[in-house]
Amino acid sequence: MTRIRFQQSLEDLKENLLVMAGLAEQAIQRAIEAYRVRDLSICDLVNRSEIAINRMERDIDQSALDLLAMEQPMAIDLRFILSVIKINADLERVGDAAKSISDRVRLMQQMAAVDLPVDIPRLASMAADMVRKSLQAFIEADAELARGVLSMDDAVDQMNRSAFKALTKVMEEQSHLAPQALNALMICRSLERVGDHATNIAEDVIFWVQGADVRHYKSVAKTAAAPSTETNTTPAGTASAQN
Amino acid sequence: MNGARVQTEFQFRARLRGLTNGAATFLAVLSTILVILPLVAIFVYLIIKGARSLNLDFFTQIPKPVGEAGGGMANAIVGSVTLLALASLLGVPIGIGGGIYLAEFGRGSRLATAIRFTADVLNGVPSIVMGLAAYALIVTPQGHFSALSGGVALGIMMIPTICRTTEEMLLMVPHAVREAALGLGVPNWRSVLSITVRTASAGIITGCMLAFARVAGETAPLIFTALGNQYWSTSLNEPIAALPLQIYVYALSPYDDWHRLAWAGSLVLIVLIVLAVSLVRYVTSRGVLKGAS
Amino acid sequence: MGVGIEVNNLNAWYGSNHTLQDITLNIPANHATALIGPSGCGKSTFVRCLNRMHETNPIARVTGTVRIGDLDIYEGTTPVEIRRRVGMVFQRPNPFPTMSIYDNVAAGLKLNGYNNRRALDEIVEKSLKNSALWDEVKDELKKKSGASLSGGQQQRLCIARALAVDPEVLLMDEPASALDPVSTSKIEDLIFQLKSQYTIVIVTHNMQQAARVAEKTGFFLNGRMVEFDSTHKIFTNPSDKRTEDYITGRFG
Numbered sequence: 141m142t143r144i145r146f147q148q149s150l151e152d153l154k155e156n157l158l159v160m161a162g163l164a165e166q167a168i169q170r171a172i173e174a175y176r177v178r179d180l181s182i183c184d185l186v187n188r189s190e191i192a193i194n195r196m197e198r199d200i201d202q203s204a205l206d207l208l209a210m211e212q213p214m215a216i217d218l219r220f221i222l223s224v225i226k227i228n229a230d231l232e233r234v235g236d237a238a239k240s241i242s243d244r245v246r247l248m249q250q251m252a253a254v255d256l257p258v259d260i261p262r263l264a265s266m267a268a269d270m271v272r273k274s275l276q277a278f279i280e281a282d283a284e285l286a287r288g289v290l291s292m293d294d295a296v297d298q299m300n301r302s303a304f305k306a307l308t309k310v311m312e313e314q315s316h317l318a319p320q321a322l323n324a325l326m327i328c329r330s331l332e333r334v335g336d337h338a339t340n341i342a343e344d345v346i347f348w349v350q351g352a353d354v355r356h357y358k359s360v361a362k363t364a365a366a367p368s369t370e371t372n373t374t375p376a377g378t379a380s381a382q383n
Numbered sequence: 384m385n386g387a388r389v390q391t392e393f394q395f396r397a398r399l400r401g402l403t404n405g406a407a408t409f410l411a412v413l414s415t416i417l418v419i420l421p422l423v424a425i426f427v428y429l430i431i432k433g434a435r436s437l438n439l440d441f442f443t444q445i446p447k448p449v450g451e452a453g454g455g456m457a458n459a460i461v462g463s464v465t466l467l468a469l470a471s472l473l474g475v476p477i478g479i480g481g482g483i484y485l486a487e488f489g490r491g492s493r494l495a496t497a498i499r500f501t502a503d504v505l506n507g508v509p510s511i512v513m514g515l516a517a518y519a520l521i522v523t524p525q526g527h528f529s530a531l532s533g534g535v536a537l538g539i540m541m542i543p544t545i546c547r548t549t550e551e552m553l554l555m556v557p558h559a560v561r562e563a564a565l566g567l568g569v570p571n572w573r574s575v576l577s578i579t580v581r582t583a584s585a586g587i588i589t590g591c592m593l594a595f596a597r598v599a600g601e602t603a604p605l606i607f608t609a610l611g612n613q614y615w616s617t618s619l620n621e622p623i624a625a626l627p628l629q630i631y632v633y634a635l636s637p638y639d640d641w642h643r644l645a646w647a648g649s650l651v652l653i654v655l656i657v658l659a660v661s662l663v664r665y666v667t668s669r670g671v672l673k674g675a676s
Numbered sequence: 677m678g679v680g681i682e683v684n685n686l687n688a689w690y691g692s693n694h695t696l697q698d699i700t701l702n703i704p705a706n707h708a709t710a711l712i713g714p715s716g717c718g719k720s721t722f723v724r725c726l727n728r729m730h731e732t733n734p735i736a737r738v739t740g741t742v743r744i745g746d747l748d749i750y751e752g753t754t755p756v757e758i759r760r761r762v763g764m765v766f767q768r769p770n771p772f773p774t775m776s777i778y779d780n781v782a783a784g785l786k787l788n789g790y791n792n793r794r795a796l797d798e799i800v801e802k803s804l805k806n807s808a809l810w811d812e813v814k815d816e817l818k819k820k821s822g823a824s825l826s827g828g829q830q831q832r833l834c835i836a837r838a839l840a841v842d843p844e845v846l847l848m849d850e851p852a853s854a855l856d857p858v859s860t861s862k863i864e865d866l867i868f869q870l871k872s873q874y875t876i877v878i879v880t881h882n883m884q885q886a887a888r889v890a891e892k893t894g895f896f897l898n899g900r901m902v903e904f905d906s907t908h909k910i911f912t913n914p915s916d917k918r919t920e921d922y923i924t925g926r927f928g
Contacts, residue, residue, distance in 0.1 A: 143925040212884060214911050214923045351913030559770035563834070565732060567784035567841060568760030577787055581774050 167238035193235035223348035270338035289342035296335035433646035462624035469534025474541030482549025514604030530623035533609030548590025678875030679745035686740035710886035713896035727762035763838035769830035771822030828859025
């Protein structure tokens with residue numbers, strides 16, 4: 141095989157991204173653990189992970205830029221490097237979300253512990269699961285696994301919406317619990333964001349492996365359906381084709 | 384320790400290389416001098432021996448009878464020019480045509496191999512034999528000596544040289560140039576004539592010049608064909624004078640007058656050849672770039 | 677204006693060497709089509725079959741049809757005729773060394789008996805302008821010989837020479853491979869402009885060049901055409917694994 145050095149550089153890039161992914165996964169796990177056991181020392185660990193993640197984001201972007209400039213990658217190699225750059229950004233945001241959660245945990249320590257009508261641990265484990273699956277899809281270059289992640293996002297969004305409703309109700313009816321409720325709300329939101337980032341990662345894996353751009357498929361389907369309702373062709377058929 | 388030994392070894396070798404270089408240069412220069420020396424010697428000798436006999440008479444008068452002073456070789460100069468013109472008229476077209484056939488149209492064919500072989504053999508035929516052949520083929524049927532037969536003999540002698548150099552020069556035209564012409568939709572024959580031959584023209588002309596210079600000085604073939612003539616004659620059907628012939632006859636004669644004329648004639652012959660070649664070179668080097676296709 | 681080229685089941689042999697096998701494709705009119713592939717894959721041979729230049733080799737043989745426009749170039753016409761409609765630019769610039777710039781450009785016309793002085797002047801000027809060489813040589817058309825120009829200029833001269841006979845198709849066999857980057861860019865810009873008037877087929881080793889100038893690209897391998905598709909598809913997501921391996925440099 142020719143271009144051995146280039147192939148090796150691609151492998152190294154993948155390795156580095158996986159290290160960063162490991163840090164991001166670890167950060168989320170720790171943040172959730174910190175929430176569960178209310179241990180501030182774990183929050184410190186999360187902060188340190190986040191700093192390392194940021195540093196790696198810069199390094200990986202630099203390596204990817206060098207490869208693009210020096211090696212003129214084509215086809216699948218080009219799509220791979222493009223995906224790495226995008227996944228890189230999403231992993232960094234996951235790190236940010238983890239830090240955000242750990243900051244909320246710190247705040248919660250200063251308040252009384254109360255029971256709230258939300259199952260944050262379950263939401264958290266679903267989001268973490270999405271991250272794990274999307275990264276596994278990346279490791280194994282498995283587009284089917286990635287598509288599986290896309291369908292998990294709906295469940296996470298659903299849980300987040302009902303949590304939002306429940307917590308706003310608490311804030312209205314039991315206003316002395318508002319601070320804790322608000323905290324919980326922000327944590328749910330961060331977790332929902334983690335789910336979105338995992339979805340993005342899955343979409344990038346599909347782009348890399350199959351060359352298909354499956355992003356924003358819901359909104360693309362909506363705008364495609366709209367003109368056809370005007371022209372009186374079967375809208376239902378068109379909408380489902382886009383999915 | 385090792386480093387120092389390697390260094391002195393290098394220095395030694397460097398000096399040896401320098402000496403070798405110097406020796407080789409010296410030998411090359413020496414060889415060049417040895418090659419040019421005979422040519423220069425001949426020229427100088429001719430000038431010494433022949434220049435004093437050069438005067439206007441030499442170029443305008445025909446030879447005077449033995450014993451009378453004066454006279455010239457005008458008829459021989461004109462005769463040589465006539466014979467060489469005839470020879471070129473015969474030798475150049477046939478030679479170039481043959482060369483074109485060998486290089487462009489007949490490559491690999493058996494006819495081409497035969498032609499090439501014949502040309503090489505013809506090249507090696509002694510000039511006197513050539514003269515005898517012309518005698519048998521032209522003089523005998525005609526019943527008399529003539530300028531025509533002399534011109535034919537010389538012309539045939541030009542053909543092999545021109546033919547082979549033309550072929551060589553045409554083969555040296557890069558394939559890319561031919562492809563360029565063919566790619567434009569030019570028929571093959573037109574491409575050969577207008578592009579390939581034109582590109583090789585400098586070399587082809589050199590070949591013609593070589594052949595010309597060679598036959599300009601040939602004497603033996605003319606002995607049995609043109610015969611030589613003491614008087615003015617430009618008719619093709621009569622014997623004609625020629626510089627080499629005249630020089631030959633005069634040199635072998637016992638008369639001092641004629642000896643002097645012979646020396647002068649030799650000098651003139653050499654100078655004429657040099658002039659002819661230079662003139663052709665000048666004209667064609669100017670013309671090659673300007674010339675329309 | 678250019679015409680399309682339709683190739684059906686083209687097979688070519690050099691002696692007993694089966695150089696091209698069952699090539700079938702349609703080259704669109706007024707577009708640039710690039711042919712890529714490793715050395716010895718037959719792309720140069722293919723291009724030479726399009727103007728019957730392969731016939732200059734006595735052991736060459738071809739079966740199948742090539743239609744340029746609606747003309748079958750093997751049955752309906754002679755090689756000389758077809759080469760007047762299909763021009764060719766070679767890898768190494770090959771201007772006629774003994775001719776001036778003017779004579780070089782006019783050579784295709786003059787050698788075919790066209791001698792109208794005024795018309796020739798116009799055609800030479802138009803061709804040199806079309807090949808982006810006019811400004812650089814307009815003052816020395818008849819004084820400078822074709823061979824005294826720089827490499828990039830010589831190649832543009834050859835392009836002008838090919839354009840002067842007003843072909844419908846222009847075949848370019850690695851036209852920029854012997855040139856420096858600046859000259860290469862100029863030639864590529866030229867191809868871009870010429871596309872609207874001629875059909876251009878360009879053989880190239882340089883994939884980035886194919887990506888830059890051609891709308892369609894064909895990948896040749898071992899005498900077969902493996903994939904022929906839009907350039908965009910070939911270089912971002914080719915259908916055949918062999919194409920992908922070649923363009924990513926895994927072999928070749």
